Amino acid sequence: MKVPRQIRTYCPRCRRHQSHAVSLYKKGRDRKMAEGNRRSVIRKRKGYGGQRDPRQRKFSKTSKKQVLLLKCSVCGHIVPRLGIRLRKIEIVG
Numbered sequence: 161m162k163v164p165r166q167i168r169t170y171c172p173r174c175r176r177h178q179s180h181a182v183s184l185y186k187k188g189r190d191r192k193m194a195e196g197n198r199r200s201v202i203r204k205r206k207g208y209g210g211q212r213d214p215r216q217r218k219f220s221k222t223s224k225k226q227v228l229l230l231k232c233s234v235c236g237h238i239v240p241r242l243g244i245r246l247r248k249i250e251i252v253g
């Protein structure tokens with residue numbers, strides 16, 4: 161899917177339509193001490209001893225949900241737009 165670099169849409173902070181800069185949401189760096197990471201399989205697999213849990217090999221989904229970040233050009237408020245499943249996304253223009 162092709163997405164324009166500029167979209168004119170509603171800004172909840174300005175409470176009216178403004179032009180927004182479009183970018184793609186990307187996952188940030190993992191925090192090592194986060195709860196889920198402390199109990200994670202990755203941590204348990206370290207050191208002596210083998211694989212503890214079976215690895216997931218079969219995935220039912222073949223694509224990821226892509227989230228667009230819309231940044232208001234007037235107030236700078238960023239709104240994530242609900243992700244849709246897409247094989248390929250391209251920001252054009």
Ligand SMILES: [Zn+2]
Nearest residue numbers: 171174232235
């Ligand atoms: Zn705004």
